[in-house]
Amino acid sequence: MFEMDVAWRHIVSNRRGTAFTLISVAIAVGVIIMSLGLTEGTKQQIIENTVEKNPHLIISPKEGENYIYLYRSLSGLAAAYPGVKAVSPRLVGQGAARFRERVEGVEFIGMRPDQEDLLMAVQDDMIYGSFSDLQYSRHSAVLGAALAGNLGVRPGGEFYLSQKNRSVKMKVAGLVSKGTSRESTLVYLPLETAQSLSGAGDVVSEIGVKLSDYSAAPEMAADLNLNTRYKVTSWQDFNREIARFVGTQSRINDIFYALIFLISGFVIANTTVMIVTRRTREIGILMAMGARRRSILKIFLIESLLLSPPAGVMGALIGFVFAQIVALYPLDVSTGSTSGVTRLMLVINPEFFIYAILFALGLNVISGIYPAYVAARLDPVQAIGSEMG
């Protein structure tokens, strides 16, 4: 196919133009990969710090009731749903912790340690002791590290936990640090102890559910809402801001990618139009020799296509190398506690490189269409030059 020969020869002979096109596309691709990596990293941080550090679903009492009475069967019902990783019934209450003369307001969570650990991965955040110790003693508690610091109580020490007119003496079995403001008020204690303290009986105030796919939460919430009379909310409901942020980020990135595509596309199209102008006479000669307009179109489109894979690979390499450099110097960014983003994080997934190659291909081909069309529409007489006029 002579078109391939001509296109290939154009590429290897015009080193400057070829290099310019390659670099333009490679930079665009590299920026896209970095942007994809940043978006993915930010999203993962948000999910890790927010979505995954909280239940995906919370089942609350029926309307008009303060507690869930049949929590065992309800937990079993929730656990039977496909994709459910953990179910933890909890009795959550407000109280006060006292150690010597110091008193701090607390939020206590009465739970079963084995179930709560599956739900919240508490053991991963333990900085002293083992979370499972709460199974063996009804008067053991795990405190948030900041709370323990405020109270001045150490592991092994004893403090009083009170709610209204009830009080219970507890021993500090361990300390947990979640890196959030909650740890200045957090107390974990066995479910039975919390039930005894609250005086409400064998009840819970909520059931937390964790899914293997957090995005399935709204669907499951809707189904449970329909089939039971309990109020079920998903993380998207009680973290509307985060859900909106994640969704908005995707849309903003789409606009960003489209802009990169447009800008790079115009630069490449402009370069190719200049190349066509330089080769006008040659195009006229090829037409005089009998090359059809379709062949001229093919030549320039093939040139664009041939440049795509190396440009995509170069861009992927640029993106990868810069990602590694950025990863060496983690930048702390304070964006507030609500989003959970504390560091600039890059996450490069293997499919990003496939996207990069496809992007380069699309960019080169679409940018090359107009110049190729211009070339094919040239009048051979005018193209060959004034000596034919």
Add this chain to the structure above:
Amino acid sequence: MAEDIIVIRDLMKIYRGGVDVVALDNINLNIEAGEFLAIVGPSGSGKSTLLNMIGLLDTPSSGTILLKGTDVTKVTPNERARIRNKELGFVFQYHHLIPEFTALENVMMPMLIAGTRKEEASGRAAELLDQVGLSDRVNNKPNQLSGGQNQRVAVARALVNRPSMVIGDELTGNLDTKSSNRIYELLRDLNRKMNQTFILVTHDMHMAEKTDRIIRIVDGKVVCEMNRDGETFVSNDACSVGEDG
């Protein structure tokens, strides 16, 4: 008597714009197979426009051009391209070889455009380069050849598909006298050996007199015609030699 390879009847070309320009005004012309013909005339006379019409690079405003019996003014652009490839060869003032390709590859190009296999095209191209005296330059690129050598490569390229005729437009316009003479001698030789039809536009009467027939065009009209009679030319009308160019 050889058959007519080109028959032109009532050919008109008018460039429409603010002012209409009549580039060709009712041209009637027959060209036989094997002719070695020159078209002369002053600048702007329409000789190159006529060549564009014969070469199917442009279409007339009216009239007909029969190429081996086929009215080529009515064919589709793709068919025109096919005819240009198969039936016509072009040599321009500037050789217009593709700079990235060698002499051999440039000569092969019309055959490759026609879809011929590379091996066959290469063999034919080498044979033609040998005929034009460049068998030792097959792998040289245009920038490694002289002007005269490049023009000889262009002649070989024009002949590669065994065209019905070769069209040349001021093909020695960029060459020195010695190279110009050499080119014309080459064409003369090819005309005799292969009975190849050549239609050459030139403003140089010295070169035109090397052909067998001279058509003179002024203001888009054929004003006179001269045919070789031995070492001289016989005109069928009053032609002023020396007014051209």
